[in-house]
Amino acid sequence: MPFINLMAREINCKIVYYGPGLCGKTTNLEFIHGHTKAESRGKLVKLATDSERTLYFDFLPFELGDVNGFKTRLHLYTVPGQVYYDASRKLILKGIDGCVFVADSQLARADSNEEALENLKLNLLEYDLKLADIPYVIQYNKRDLPSALSVEELRGVLNPYLVPEFEAVAHEGTGVFETLRAIGRLVFRDLKKSYGAQAALGANPQRAR
Amino acid sequence: MISPQSVMYEDEFHRIQGAIETLLGAANARVVFVVDKNGQLMAAAGDVDQLDTTSLASLTAGNIAATGGIAKLLRENEFATQFHEGKNAHIHIQLVSQRVILVVIFDAKSSLGLVRLRVRKTTEELTAIFEAMNKRPVDARAGSPFAEITDDDIDNLFND
Numbered sequence: 001m002p003f004i005n006l007m008a009r010e011i012n013c014k015i016v017y018y019g020p021g022l023c024g025k026t027t028n029l030e031f032i033h034g035h036t037k038a039e040s041r042g043k044l045v046k047l048a049t050d051s052e053r054t055l056y057f058d059f060l061p062f063e064l065g066d067v068n069g070f071k072t073r074l075h076l077y078t079v080p081g082q083v084y085y086d087a088s089r090k091l092i093l094k095g096i097d098g099c100v101f102v103a104d105s106q107l108a109r110a111d112s113n114e115e116a117l118e119n120l121k122l123n124l125l126e127y128d129l130k131l132a133d134i135p136y137v138i139q140y141n142k143r144d145l146p147s148a149l150s151v152e153e154l155r156g157v158l159n160p161y162l163v164p165e166f167e168a169v170a171h172e173g174t175g176v177f178e179t180l181r182a183i184g185r186l187v188f189r190d191l192k193k194s195y196g197a198q199a200a201l202g203a204n205p206q207r208a209r
Numbered sequence: 210m211i212s213p214q215s216v217m218y219e220d221e222f223h224r225i226q227g228a229i230e231t232l233l234g235a236a237n238a239r240v241v242f243v244v245d246k247n248g249q250l251m252a253a254a255g256d257v258d259q260l261d262t263t264s265l266a267s268l269t270a271g272n273i274a275a276t277g278g279i280a281k282l283l284r285e286n287e288f289a290t291q292f293h294e295g296k297n298a299h300i301h302i303q304l305v306s307q308r309v310i311l312v313v314i315f316d317a318k319s320s321l322g323l324v325r326l327r328v329r330k331t332t333e334e335l336t337a338i339f340e341a342m343n344k345r346p347v348d349a350r351a352g353s354p355f356a357e358i359t360d361d362d363i364d365n366l367f368n369d
């Protein structure tokens with residue numbers, strides 16, 4: 001759910017990085033945080049265990065610039081990837097505007113990727129959402145590792161509908177901003193479309209739902 | 210789909226801002242702010258310059274989401290009120306109208322009793338405002354951010 005403040009002239013959107021444990025979701029946000037001018041991003045909040053695993057979520061507000069006199073911002077969240085934190089994962093999806101699925105390219109993580117993707121679909125259902133209905137991109141991370149599967153193999157399993165996909169080495173930054181730009185663009189195009197459609201429908205928003 | 214509550218018009222903002230400014234004074238609080246359940250800051254009053262309100266908003270919403278999850282497991286309705294007592298700063302969190310979160314930060318200049326009392330009144334006011342917001346349509350009133358935005362504008366945002 002975007003938040004549009006017509007007084008302060010701000011548009012904020014929520015993007016969630018989803019994926020199996022240790023696939024590199026937090027690393028994506030850390031790289032973005034470390035390679036953006038201080039004035040265009042806020043603090044990176046990490047709610048993590050002592051061993052640096054995400055416990056609840058990471059949060060990074062990220063300013064894009066002005067459109068039509070509106071300040072636009074992305075609120076980036078990660079979920080905890082570990083299987084038993086499912087209750088928290090579900091909560092983070094509330095109000096999602098766009099999703100990045102981060103896959104771990106290593107052969108040994110193939111099952112975990114699939115499980116995490118199934119889990120994402122299931123948890124979106126809690127909010128009456130389908131993956132096909134929201135802006136969505138995939139990142140194949142850890143391309144630097146020798147045990148990485150080929151992109152064709154990963155695509156075959158994880159990306160049957162051929163949404164935009166990116167190869168990444170998140171701790172070095174490869175593919176990180178490409179992924180972010182792609183999801184950001186999709187989110188704003190989607191927002192423009194649904195806002196336009198709704199305004200045209202006019203009268204009753206309850207009915208439009 | 211954009212829900213009515215995710216668009217805040219100018220007059221609504223002024224009404225919300227007015228309500229929390231009043232609360233700020235009446236409760237002798239340091240800071241008062243309103244966050245939606247998705248973690249978006251809607252309005253803030255008081256000593257906000259020294260605070261990272263964006264992070265606070267996201268964490269407060271996370272907190273409410275987590276206790277809401279706990280409530281569900283206990284087959285409770287949501288825990289509508291929370292209070293955390295620090296050494297110098299105390300924080301009172303109130304769920305309004307199931308949708309938004311009213312946060313009051315105060316210190317020794319005030320008291321829990323006073324804050325509770327004043328929050329109750331403001332909660333009623335805010336409930337009325339948010340219920341009205343929920344009923345009105347999202348229309349293309351002047352100032353619609355998307356009226357004149359082209360796909361090129363959007364692409365330009367992400368050029369680098």
Ligand SMILES: Nc1nc2c(ncn2[C@@H]2O[C@H](COP(=O)(O)OP(=O)(O)OP(=O)(O)O)[C@@H](O)[C@H]2O)c(=O)[nH]1
Binds near residue numbers: 080
């Ligand atoms: N070799 C390699 N290591 C990476 C890459 N991206 C992240 N890592 C490492 O993988 C480990 C886990 O990364 P995180 O970002 O914490 O993983 P996460 O997805 O947030 O994990 P959870 O919080 O448990 O869900 C860290 O040690 C990272 O440095 C990559 O592209 N290549």
Ligand SMILES: [Mg+2]
Binds near residue numbers: 027053054079080
């Ligand atoms: Mg993490």
